[in-house]
Amino acid sequence: MDLTLLGQQAQASARKLALLDTKEKNRLLGAMAQALVTATPEILAANEKDLAQAAANGISETMQDRLRLTKERIAEMAAGIKEVVDLPDPIGEVEKMWKNEDGLLIGRQKVPLGVIGIIYESRPNVTTDAASLCFKTGNAVILRGGKEAFASNQVLVEILQQALIKEGFTPHVIQFVTDTSHEVATEMMRLTEYLDVLIPRGGAGLIKRVKETATVPVIETGTGNNHVYIDKDAQLDMAAAIVDNAKTQRPSVCNAMETLLIHEAVAAEFLPVIAKKLAQHQVELHGDERACQYVPEALPATEADWSTEYLDYILAIKVVDSLEEAIAHINRYNTKHSEAIVTDNYFASQKFLQEVDAAAVYVNASTRFTDGFVFGFGAEIGISTQKLHARGPMGLEELTSTKYIIYGEGQIRS
Numbered sequence: 001m002d003l004t005l006l007g008q009q010a011q012a013s014a015r016k017l018a019l020l021d022t023k024e025k026n027r028l029l030g031a032m033a034q035a036l037v038t039a040t041p042e043i044l045a046a047n048e049k050d051l052a053q054a055a056a057n058g059i060s061e062t063m064q065d066r067l068r069l070t071k072e073r074i075a076e077m078a079a080g081i082k083e084v085v086d087l088p089d090p091i092g093e094v095e096k097m098w099k100n101e102d103g104l105l106i107g108r109q110k111v112p113l114g115v116i117g118i119i120y121e122s123r124p125n126v127t128t129d130a131a132s133l134c135f136k137t138g139n140a141v142i143l144r145g146g147k148e149a150f151a152s153n154q155v156l157v158e159i160l161q162q163a164l165i166k167e168g169f170t171p172h173v174i175q176f177v178t179d180t181s182h183e184v185a186t187e188m189m190r191l192t193e194y195l196d197v198l199i200p201r202g203g204a205g206l207i208k209r210v211k212e213t214a215t216v217p218v219i220e221t222g223t224g225n226n227h228v229y230i231d232k233d234a235q236l237d238m239a240a241a242i243v244d245n246a247k248t249q250r251p252s253v254c255n256a257m258e259t260l261l262i263h264e265a266v267a268a269e270f271l272p273v274i275a276k277k278l279a280q281h282q283v284e285l286h287g288d289e290r291a292c293q294y295v296p297e298a299l300p301a302t303e304a305d306w307s308t309e310y311l312d313y314i315l316a317i318k319v320v321d322s323l324e325e326a327i328a329h330i331n332r333y334n335t336k337h338s339e340a341i342v343t344d345n346y347f348a349s350q351k352f353l354q355e356v357d358a359a360a361v362y363v364n365a366s367t368r369f370t371d372g373f374v375f376g377f378g379a380e381i382g383i384s385t386q387k388l389h390a391r392g393p394m395g396l397e398e399l400t401s402t403k404y405i406i407y408g409e410g411q412i413r414s
Contacts, residue, residue, distance in 0.1 A: 001179035003187050006142055007194025009172035010115040014140035017173050018112055022089040025136055028167055032135075033081035035163035036128065036156075040074050046155040047124065054148055062312045066122045066252045067149055076373075077125050081132040083378035090400050091138050105407040110400040112138035114196035117188055118381070119210060121146040121202035127156045129372070129379035131174045137399040142195070144177035144188055146202070154178065189214035199394075201382040204309065219394070222359075222385030224254035224337040225309045226367045229326040229352070231343035232265040238364060239342040240274050245366040246340070248281040252311050254383060255338050255370040259306065259316040261326045264290070267319045271295050283313045290319035306333045323348050327355050334358060336385040338367040359385050359392040 017025075036043070047069040054064050090110045097107040116139045120126045127143060134141040145153035154176060161171035177184060189198060189210060197217050200210040204223045211218060228246050230239045246257035262270060271294040275285060285291075286305045287298035298317065305316040306329070320326045330339055340362035341352040349363040360370040360383075370393060372380020377395025384390040390398035 001177060001184050003142075003177070003184065003191055004194070006175050006177070007115065007191055010140040010142055010175060011194055013170045013172040014112065014115050014138070016170055017135070017140060018091075018138045020138070022091075025089065025138075026085045028164060028169055029081055029085045029132055029135060031167050032128075032132070032160050032163045033078040033085075035159050036074060036078045036081070039155075039159045040071055043069060043074055043152065043155055043159070044071070046151040047149075049151040050124075050149050059148070060312065062252045063122065065250070067124070067152070069124055069152060073125065077128045080125075080129060080373055080379040083373070084132045084136050084396070085378075087136070087378050087396060089136060090396050094405070095402070102411050102413075103409065104411055107405045107407075108402050109405050111403050113399060113401050115140045115142065115194055116399065117142045117144070117191065117195040117198040117216065119144045119185060119188065119198065119200045119202070119206065120382075121206060122148050124149045124152040124156060126201060126382075127153050128160070130381055131157075131160055133377075133379055133381055133394075133396060133399055135173060137396050139399055140173045140175075142175045142177065142188070144180075144185060147180040150180060186213055189216060192216050199381055203311075219382075219384055219390055219398075220386045221382030221394070222254075222337050223309045223335045224256065224367075224383070225259070225307060225333060225335045226255065226257050226338045226340075227259045227261055227326075227330050227334060228257050228340045228342065228367065229261040229320075229323075229330070230263060230266060230270060231323060231326075231341055231345060231348050232263040233345040233348060234263075234266065234342040235344060236266065236270050236273070239270065240277055242340065242342055242364070242366050243274055244277050244281075246368055247278065247283060247315050248313065249366070249368055251313055253368075254309075254311075255367050256311070257315070257340075257367050258308065258310055259318065259333070261318050261320055261329060262291075263323075263326075264319050264321050267291070268294055271317070271319075278315065281313055283315050285315055285317055287317040288319060291317040294319075309335070323351060327352065331355075331357050337383060338362070338370040340365060340367050359383060 093110045094107045157176040164171045195216045199219045275295045285298035286301040338360040339358045372393035381394040
């Protein structure tokens with residue numbers, strides 16, 4: 001696999017892409033969206049190969065759901081690209097202009113990052129989300145998906161590239177690394193001559209490896225050890241619906257809940273109810289000593305449970321004595337992704353919002369909403385859990401940099 005060639009092609013195509021106006025970029029994106037819909041049977045056939053391989057390798061059904069494509073999910077992928085088309089183009093926007101003491105007119109303008117590398121696992125929709133967001137922001141992208149979704153990712157990239165060729169534009173703005181070996185991944189992490197930024201999207205192991213290995217600048221997207229805290233002033237019917245949704249609606253994704261915290265004042269009433277509700281989905285419960293008193297079928301929780309991202313039908317439960325204890329537990333064990341409180345107490349909700357350290361903090365809503373598509377970004381590159389440059393769902397704005405443009409009238413510095 002010649003990553004140097006991919007890098008050279010990406011750099012050259014990024015320069016061509018930067019010259020396109022918004023109307024032309026949107027036209028090409030529209031062609032790519034339509035190409036996905038047209039090629040649905042081809043995509044599903046490739047995905048079936050990946051699913052069959054996953055089953056043969058003993059991958060859990062929950063994790064297979066991350067990999068699975070359906071006609072509806074492909075339609076959603078195309079709709080995501082169309083939403084990106086409808087969003088304002090940030091490139092070229094001058095955020096502010098001012099005149100300094102020398103009479104220079106100085107402006108700050110949004111520009112593409114350049115060439116973006118993305119290393120990701122399992123979910124084929126990342127391929128189209130990343131490609132469309134990078135394209136709209138004038139960035140070339142080199143995609144390296146995991147071996148679990150190799151056939152799906154490869155055919156998706158080929159469809160997008162063929163759509164660009166058909167419209168008379170270079171396909172090298174979207175490129176795919178066909179070698180899934182660790183050695184090539186490591187080489188990509190160090191492709192500093194061609195990659196302007198590297199974005200890993202996947203499990204804790206991948207994120208850790210990229211952070212420790214990469215010499216290319218990294219935007220960290222995090223794992224989701226997320227909590228829902230049921231306050232003593234919560235509406236318990238609402239709380240039950242939120243917990244059920246946050247844990248079981250799609251447990252294999254990073255915005256699913258992994259730990260339930262509940263105030264001692266409502267634990268005796270709430271825990272047997274939610275345990276019965278979660279039993280309908282065969283959720284395995286791991287509780288602390290007090291939680292196990294109220295839910296005898298729960299397994300005793302260990303210290304490891306509080307820091308585990310299960311991505312499965314497993315839930316840790318801890319009973320706390322106060323809002324302060326809940327916040328302290330969250331800030332100790334969370335991955336700074338998504339956290340929620342259920343309460344009718346305004347002051348409790350505000351304390352939670354201000355003191356919990358996470359990219360997305362909810363009051364009376366499921367953590368499952370942390371998603372670029374849901375937030376109105378059309379799609380997302382990932383959920384950034386770091387605090388530099390980008391935080392939370394990363395859409396168009398987060399894939400730009402800035403440069404200063406300066407107008408003078410012959411000024412020289414004395």
